[in-house]
Amino acid sequence: MVIAVDIRGSNAYQKFISNVFPLITSQHTEDTFVFIADRPFHYPIIGNTVIENIKERSSFLSAIGLQNKLSNVLKKYNASVLVTCKPFNTNVPVCLIVEEKTNAKYLLKSKTIISASEFNKNQIAEKYKVDSKKINEVYRPVNNNYKSVDFDEREKVKETFANGNEYF
Numbered sequence: 001m002v003i004a005v006d007i008r009g010s011n012a013y014q015k016f017i018s019n020v021f022p023l024i025t026s027q028h029t030e031d032t033f034v035f036i037a038d039r040p041f042h043y044p045i046i047g048n049t050v051i052e053n054i055k056e057r058s059s060f061l062s063a064i065g066l067q068n069k070l071s072n073v074l075k076k077y078n079a080s081v082l083v084t085c086k087p088f089n090t091n092v093p094v095c096l097i098v099e100e101k102t103n104a105k106y107l108l109k110s111k112t113i114i115s116a117s118e119f120n121k122n123q124i125a126e127k128y129k130v131d132s133k134k135i136n137e138v139y140r141p142v143n144n145n146y147k148s149v150d151f152d153e154r155e156k157v158k159e160t161f162a163n164g165n166e167y168f
Contacts, residue, residue: 004034006084013085034077
């Protein structure tokens, strides 16, 4: 299977891709992953990974050219699925990762939708009348600064703020 991953998008989307896809590519060496980028690619590269750089411009005519470039990449590698947060018209099944501003027509056309939470999933299903079975939650990764607290520190905080009770 050839999985095209459009990594153009917000910083939050790119962080999600950089946290999730190195793991996926390393676990699925039988598949080929084509990363479509508009800037330097800084993710770990596994043997089954191809990088296609596409320059994106801001004019209307450039948007049409970009559509053609993306379509050509999908055809070139005979992509089985496209993972993106910036949908466009294509015959390739789309796994749409929802960001805050996603066009409703693309939600309805997507084969699969990825949301960041159960709340977001329910909002999409209700507001856009999308079958909730095609929406999956993939939770945001833990911040790199997170460190677990040792047992003694945890007990001290529990005594101070919760009278020793386990609330969480």
